[in-house]
Amino acid sequence: MADKVKILLCGDAEGKFDALFKRVDTINKKSGPFDLLLCVGNFFGINNKEFGPYRIGDKKAPVATYILGPNKQDHIDLYPNDDLHNELSTNVYYLGKRGIFTDSKGLKIAYISGIASSNENGPWTYNESDISELCDIALKGNPSFKGVDILLTSQWPADIVEQKDKLDVTQQSELLSYLCMKLKPRYVISALEGIYYERAPFRCPNLSDNDMEIATRFIGLARVGNPKKDKWLYALNLTPMEKMKIAELLQKTTDETPCPFNFFDLEGKIFKSKKRKNPGHQQYFYDMNAPMDDQKKKSKQKKARIEFDQDKCWFCLASPTFDKHLVISIGEFCYLALTKGGIVEEHFMISPLTHFQSSLACTVEIQKEMAKFKKALRKFYARNENVPVFFERNYKTSHMQLQAIPIPKQAVRELQEIFMGVY
Ligand SMILES: [Zn+2]
Known part of the structure; x- marks a missing residue:
């Protein structure tokens, strides 16, 4: 079979x-x-x-x-x-x-x-x-x-x-x-x-x-x-x-x-x-069984339904709501597309063809192909002395996108410091 x-x-x-x-x-x-x-x-x-x-x-x-x-x-x-x-x-x-x-x-x-x-x-x-x-x-x-x-x-x-x-x-x-x-x-x-x-x-x-x-x-x-x-x-x-x-x-x-x-x-x-020994770190364990009041329970269930309806997923290639005109290249496991309403002109995203919640949940094949797309984007941005900032997102969907935004090469260090919270 x-x-x-x-x-x-x-x-x-x-x-x-x-x-x-x-x-x-x-x-x-x-x-x-x-x-x-x-x-x-x-x-x-x-x-x-x-x-x-x-x-x-x-x-x-x-x-x-x-x-x-x-x-x-x-x-x-x-x-x-x-x-x-x-x-x-x-x-x-x-x-x-x-x-x-x-x-x-x-x-x-x-x-x-x-x-x-x-x-x-x-x-x-x-x-x-x-x-x-x-x-x-x-x-x-x-x-x-x-x-x-x-x-x-x-x-x-x-x-x-x-x-x-x-x-x-x-x-x-x-x-x-x-x-x-x-x-x-x-x-x-x-x-x-x-x-x-x-x-x-x-x-x-x-x-x-x-x-x-x-x-x-x-x-x-x-x-x-x-x-x-x-x-x-x-x-x-x-x-x-x-x-x-x-x-x-x-x-x-x-x-x-x-x-x-x-x-x-x-x-x-x-x-x-x-936890008793280490009171500063009580939050690291996520308790799936914590009691919820009815109100919370309801809204959580509602949210879950929206998130997991894959037919309505904006990022699944096979979904009717998928915006095909933004796609640049389709690989074996992932695709590269422009983002809808990008922050800058060359704001791209790499996403699996089918529904995966996060890069951690992706198969090795997907991760490998993503790495190839990332490499290609680096090359593409380099022609203008830019480098990409990659970040992962799955807001209001449970389909991951690896987004890429170019920044000038000289700004890398400053941005790194901002991300690390040095400022
Ligand atoms: Zn999807």
């Missing part, structure tokens, strides 16, 4: 790239083509020599490969240090520290890289603010949020193991258990334990009126090429949940267990204690 996404999931590669990609190539030829290969845990190991030929282009990953970030300081330098250049080699992409990635068929993949740490927030760690920011990306301004298809983490969610299975897990975090309850993934994929483990599905309870109890399955994957031959590569054939009927998502299976997590315990442990 065209709607289905064929994906491969992989545990710690730890530098065994030839073994990994050889196996993927075989499976891809036999039962593919696969759309994505998603790698969790340690992608790099102690010896990463095998990556050399991939980096210089002599060898190529057979399937578009997306990897999580480092889990230790030693590996930081192996990753790109800015989010725009996320390609490690042809077909191998670093997803980033945390975020949500929607593939071209609509599969929604949330991810968080690294190891939980309350003391430091480095490139290989995450903490409770990363978790609440990730929840915000998914939930804020998105009242129709139902869940994500996949959650990729390197560590395991704490308490995920069924008691009867008697497994000792060393790399686990309650932050991830909390994240599971908020994001409601259909699949959670983790590694780092060097074992393969799959448990019975469970449903996280509803946290708000709009919620649905979606079944979550956990898969812990072993190391690539491990001598015990524990499973390290897992194939899934998934219909993105946004294309599924609600009844399908709610359909019970016979082997379900109760949810292993307790939301209020977790929330209390993770956020409340922190």
Whole structure:
């Protein structure tokens, strides 16, 4: 079926790239083509020599490969240090520290890289603010949020193991258990334990009126090429949940267990204690469950209806209200247009062809094409000694636009100081 996404999931590669990609190539030829290969845990190991030929282009990953970030300081330098250049080699992409990635068929993949740490927030760690920011990306301004298809983490969610299975897990975090309850993934994929483990599905309870109890399955994957031959590569054939009927998502299976997590315990442990210690930062956690009075509730519902009617979206190319005469160029995923009532003559915008709320919600393909359009605009403005100021907007619509306004090159420093609040 065209709607289905064929994906491969992989545990710690730890530098065994030839073994990994050889196996993927075989499976891809036999039962593919696969759309994505998603790698969790340690992608790099102690010896990463095998990556050399991939980096210089002599060898190529057979399937578009997306990897999580480092889990230790030693590996930081192996990753790109800015989010725009996320390609490690042809077909191998670093997803980033945390975020949500929607593939071209609509599969929604949330991810968080690294190891939980309350003391430091480095490139290989995450903490409770990363978790609440990730929840915000998914939930804020998105009242129709139902869940994500996949959650990729390197560590395991704490308490995920069924008691009867008697497994000792060393790399686990309650932050991830909390994240599971908020994001409601259909699949959670983790590694780092060097074992393969799959448990019975469970449903996280509803946290708000709009919620649905979606079944979550956990898969812990072993190391690539491990001598015990524990499973390290897992194939899934998934219909993105946004294309599924609600009844399908709610359909019970016979082997379900109760949810292993307790939301209020977790929330209390993770956020409340922190707030007491740190009274200056009480607002960073956005509470989706805060009680609203009726008046507010009504206006919020009304607003949500307007925002999510995509037929009336001014920025969706297929929408009848779209102003085609302003368009300059249409790419594969984005378009470049003049703005309606621009601030200056050369005020442009770059926007995805279909409905995406923010650049954070955009697919990697969209982000890449946007980067190309940005580059072209820089060149265009440079002919008059101007440089662009880019800013993102989705006011009164939930369709993002990256707007560009030219300013004289000499004004860059001054503007930067104004933005930084130096004045
Ligand atoms: Zn739209």
